Amino acid sequence: MNFTADTRVLIQGITEPLAAAAVPLMQAYGTRVVAGVSPGFGGQVLAGIPVLDLVEQVLTQVGEVDATLIFVHPYRVLDAALEAIANGIRQIIIITEGMPPLDMVKLLQKAEASETLVVGPNCPGVIVPGQVLLGIHPAEVYTPGNIGLVSRSGTLTYEVAMELTQAGLGQSIAVGIGSDAIVGASFAQWLQILDEDETTEAIVLIGEIGGDSEEAAAQYIAEVIDKPVVAYVAGRAAPRGKPTGHAGAIIASQLSATREIIAYHTHLGTAESKIAAFKEAQVPVAERPSQIPVLLQQALQH
Incomplete structure (x- = not known):
């Protein structure tokens, strides 16, 4: 993982509506968007950014790309990502x-x-406060x-960041890992990255x-992890067996009858199961987002 103010960024699907809204905000934050593909x-040329038909053309005309953001239609994401990999891009959001x-x-x-x-997919991306915005995070709630922060939920990431900022606790990085049924880098992978990151203390x-x-x-x-970790689990009040709200997360354990039976008898996937697992690992669990700064300050003092 190498996201800095010098990261050279490509936007695949730059003409898509969400990209059209997000890219100017990324530029305003100082993100170096060097090209778009559509x-x-x-x-x-959109917002001063050259648009090309192929990733290969981008490398020829504007040079090296460190990371790409993909905004294309869901059924075209695989092709876009494979095109990026084939052209040597090793960070895909x-x-x-x-x-x-x-x-x-x-x-x-x-x-x-x-x-x-x-x-990702289905994520707000990555932000390194004060350096680079790669995605759709509302930058105003973050501070260096x-x-x-590593999260399955986009909006909850923003809320927690705001709570931390208001408590005087700045952020080294915030990552939304995505909330589709299958995602890329997992919690464990990001925990390892953050555990090895010199700027991250908790x-x-x-x-x-x-x-x-x-x-x-x-x-x-x-x-494995040596640094202090504080957790929060959303969905404590969600009724069991009744899909509501954040569908990608809630139906993940209900994809088949077998899974439903397992979940019913083992509580797998429930808030109770997750909270119990964190407590067994001696990870403090906040009951609400506003409690996270307090638990962090306590953890940092030990």
């Missing part, structure tokens, strides 16, 4: 929601073979500091109901 729109799961499986196989970091992990990624993260923290 087949059929090559030769245009997928903002698009609803990428087909089988496409994501294929992408992860190629990413692992090429040592490519994939963030030494607390790393970590906040923001989870949701559905799936078992938080339980796996709790075990990883207990076995």
